[in-house]
Amino acid sequence: MIAYLETKSPAQVNELQTQLEREYELLSGNRMALDLSRGKPAAEQLSLSEGLEQMIDGDYRAADGSDVRNYGNLQGLPEARELGAELLDVPAETVLAGGNSSLSLMHLAVSTAMQPGLWGDTRQWSSAKPIKVLTPVPGYDRHFALCEALGIQMVNIDMTDSGPNMSQARALVEADDCIKGIWCVPKYSNPTGCIYSQETVDEIAQLSNIAAADDFVVLWDNAYAWHDFEFPPTRLTPIYPLAQHHGTENHVVQFASTSKITFAGAGVGFISSGAKVLQTLAQQLSFRTIGPDKVNQLRHARFLKGRLMEHMQAHATLLKPKFDLVLRTLKEELGQWSIASWTEPQGGYFVSLDLQPNLASEVIDMAKQVGLTLTPAGATFPMGKDPKNCNVRIAPTFATLDDLGMAMQVLTLCVKLATVRQFTLTINRKNQG
Ligand SMILES: Cc1ncc(COP(=O)(O)O)c(C=O)c1O
Structure with missing residues (x-):
């Protein structure tokens, strides 16, 4: 999975890490409040059902005549x-x-x-x-x-x-x-x-x-x-x-x-x-x-x-661009690195992202520190225990497209930085051992 890093010399990996650390540092000053944890419909989706209000209009009789x-x-x-x-x-x-x-x-x-x-x-x-x-x-x-x-x-x-x-x-x-x-x-x-x-x-x-x-x-x-x-x-x-x-x-x-x-x-x-x-x-x-x-x-x-069907098509019109943005960013930012894998759903409310083993809690903590809330590590497993500590659930529906774009940049940066840190640590340990 970390084939890309393995092609780099130690000096190049070091340089990459310094650059990512700098980018992460810059994010800390931004005071963001982004959230990809909630599998909730966005306000525009809820507005699609405002017509519910007019459905009774004084007529409380069901088809069987009951009140x-x-x-x-x-x-x-x-x-x-x-x-x-x-x-x-x-x-x-x-x-x-x-x-x-x-x-x-x-x-x-x-x-x-x-x-x-x-x-x-x-x-x-x-x-x-x-x-x-x-x-x-x-x-x-x-x-x-x-x-x-x-x-x-x-x-x-x-x-x-x-x-x-x-x-x-x-x-x-x-x-x-x-x-x-x-x-x-x-x-x-x-x-x-x-x-x-x-x-x-x-x-x-x-x-x-x-x-x-x-x-x-x-x-x-x-x-x-x-x-x-x-x-x-x-x-x-x-x-x-x-x-x-x-x-x-x-x-x-x-x-x-x-x-x-x-x-x-x-x-x-x-x-x-x-x-x-x-x-x-x-x-x-x-x-x-x-x-x-x-x-x-x-x-x-x-x-x-x-x-x-027509109603669900209206939901899809709002949701598809959000999922496209998530998948595009994952591909652009992480695809070439081969350090993570993710699902590409054709519907529903979530994308499931798998990181290198032992990185999910670290990435989620790193994101939290710069203002991005993600579903807690382990939440997708019974008793909150992800045995590989690698799964992150992305819930793109509730955020606006702008916020989602920023959130995905933060998430992918945290993934890259945490992976390079882990890679460096493993190499150092190997060299010492
Ligand atoms: C798989 C699944 N089942 C059920 C629910 C909740 O459904 P309800 O609001 O009908 O209780 C959710 C909400 O996220 C869900 O993802």
Whole structure:
């Protein structure tokens, strides 16, 4: 990876380091406040959904004639369930439309799987000691935090360009009946941006059939299902028909939300599974709420009906230039050096950057000192522990293009300087030893 530095004489490396140190020094005086840590929509993206405001306009009747201002309809409005079905590429009867967050529905599913169980029988994860789930890494920190909060151990498997490493996944679930599930972000995965291949989706749909545990569950968080940059969009192989084919539809639980389609944190969350699981989840939900916010559901269903693709194209118009800028800068500044590798997603919210081993925390600290906040080192791994300390998650969406340009210059400079410092140190140690 550090082929470029290896072609240089010690004097040339020294000169390069002095020059980079000087550039970094200059940045310190700039008092910047840049942030690439937040996977949030930018203000212009939120403005695309201002039309939500006009969607009620005194008409509170849902398509079934019910008054959405009142209690009821625990599984969500039929038109909201239709919207969830469109997002997840599943039949509407498999969908429950909930409140403002898919993460809370993930908590509902996992805590129900633990106790009393998802199937209305004696199977419950809490019988296992310890309870474990597979976590493809790098992955989404809130999945890890949720497991940690519920006392679930995480077993890392590698993420590849086509999804989780399935030979690792298969071997582990076959051998260990304490492994109860797997986290998946199947399209524009957080943070690598990969899309699971058809073969991977099919293998995942079969996992519960080969698992040693009889209560194995695929947690299919399709948060970026519609977040493409190019149109017509790349289609993810839908898991539901495959699960039906393999008889595992009650062992796959899918999630989505409009958080990154309309208003983040003020959208609608969806959960979908087989009839048995949906019934259990609805019952569990009834202990927590008398019904969801159907006014918001109606507003969303009316706003997005028949124009989801058009709406997502408007997001893409705003996001594509940001991702192009990130990828261009990485290539221009680091490409020739061959000191890092990164993903080139065609959608979603993140770019995943891998540095030389042991450099992620140093680069993130160096960037922080000159005013650039990045996602904390290790955040993309369970318990915050990146075994190679090399992964940096870049979240380009929230910054303005100008700020993003500056932030990427700072980041790539820190990467180059930290790598040269590490290289020099290694050479010096070798010479001394
Ligand atoms: C993979 C993934 N799932 C879920 C969420 C959160 O979704 P919600 O706002 O619906 O809880 C995010 C937010 O960043 C995410 O990246």
